[in-house]
Amino acid sequence: MKLRPVIFGLAAAMLLGSSVPASADPATALPARLSVSGAHVLDPSGQPIVLKGYNWGHWGTVQPQDPGDHVVAGANSVRIPLRWWGVWKDGVDSRDTTAPGHISPSHLAVLDQMISQASANRLWITLFVDSDYGQGAGGHPDNFWTKPEMKQEFKEVWQFLVRRYKSTPYMGAFEILPEPKPAGVNDDGVRAFYDEMIGVIRGIDRRTPVVVGPNDNYSCSHLEGAYTTVDPKVIYTCNYFIFDKPLNRIGLITDFRSAHDVPVWINQVGVESGDVDAKSKARSVLQAFDDNGIGWAWWTYRLNGTNPDTHGIYYRDPADPNGWILKPGWLALVNGFLAA
Template sequence: MELRRVLFGLTTAAVLLLGGVPASAAPQPRLSVSGADVVDPAGNPIVLRGYNWGHWGTVQPQDAGDHVAAGANSVRIPLRWWGEWKDDVDSRDPDPANPSHIKAGHLALLDQTIEQASAKHLWITLFVDSDHGQGAGGRPDNFWTNPEMKQQFKEVWQFLVRRYKATPYLGAFEILPEPKPIGQNDDQVRAFYDEMIGVIRGIDRRTPVVVGPNDNYSCSHLEGAFTTADPKVIYTCNYFIFDKPLNRIKLITDFRTAHDVPVWINQVGVESGDVDAKLKARTVLRAFSDNGIGWAWWTFRLNGTNPDTHGIYYRDPADADGWIVKQAWLELVNGYLAA
């Protein structure tokens, strides 16, 4: 906690001088895409499996090592930007003098989080979430309707790509999760991603990008997400588990086969209190394993005290700095990481 307080006290200038996560001057080995496979730097197919570090500021020093010990090879890490989240989660800095548009303390914490994963050789998918920008909740002011905020979002990504493009084990840049802008069809959402791919490729032509479909990353809209803008694209969709746990598997495999492209599930999860939740989770994770579909479990640490919702760990209501593990869930998910 003391380290975090120090980091959040840094000025913008100090953070910019730090230059981000330690990086080699030489180009770092990178993941790539070959047909329907994500491939490692040696050209071998790799199925990315791991957790979301989805709730801002909850990562603990031992988490990356514990993931690797359980068999994980990847992790998904967020930066929340321009949205309505409690507890000072929004990283957007409205100060026009800050060229990154990111609060200094948030950037320092992101550096720390990425370094923890990189040091343990977890392939990192970095995503920038924006409830406002994606049009969440029917918000009319979004990246499709507000040119100024869209331009700032481009500049955020330019800053982040420059900062992390030489970071070891930076696996992929996930541009914007769960788009659902009012009045924008699949083609218009894809056009946004294509434009953003061009922004990223102006700085980094090597690191894969992740894009997903309209309607909150709906698997049923995968076909509309297909792009020819870049060959190093990993496709994704959400797979929160409900009453028909296998109802999207064929959508994923058919799309993958039709276009010879990789599909990785950015969020798979189920609320712990759901009826037959563990059975449903095993059913889906087994199907992912059988079909070679990579995934990131939502989520590892929940910034809340409810044991019946998502999260392998949740906050101890009797101890503000304490955590309670759902041991059965930890063992269940870990059991599929090295499948």
């Protein structure tokens, strides 16, 4: 099945210097927020909510129909990226030291658009700021632990974003920095970084939960080292890419959750489509999440590449750079667990 994207313009509210509208009447109360109580994330009515949805992980690939399709399938959340200070193909890096918030105006407009689309469809948004350099990926010598001036810039990025979106409806959580792996920095050092960043965010917004994860590329085996007491509105996360032993990390997650009475949500779960028994493994993991009340975001909805055997519910049509090809079996599989 091939679908061609709809080309659309940015609304006037997304122009440089404007922010996503918070509500029709600025004099009304601030929009409702998620909260944390023990091991549960609560919706604004105080009822437990298990956040489930997709990643819009590949920059600039979201189509106008996507958020509505997620809602129809049963999703209640979406994870949205901003890539900042790193090496990515196709000009994905949004860093611009001369711009407000050190964010390229063109990238900010795209981010505004994604957040507006998700918010309008009542999907709880997890906004994450990725930084290949900052997190120390590949042992990069310049990162947020070795370059204080870059950590300060990153703080200013988050200050800008929190001010911009703190009154946006359905802003679910701020995920500070995914997949840290700075060379020579132990779990305590990574946790100290998150604690400091939580303080930066709480200086502007005390309501919206924050998401933190463990050292070693968000390894579930390092969850214990991520535990913090600096803030009660913390949602913990780790990666769950699916390999030969698909259920080998479920106990790590549930044990950590029980030991500290805190919520754990999986920011990325996925498997390459060409892997042996990929669909069977994916079903077993998503069923285990459902059985244990673990929320998740599938990696990823649209893949900015032409290989059908990697991640993605949609991938690029190699014969048409503006076209998309759907993997219908994978859409049915993941959507089936969204509705559960």
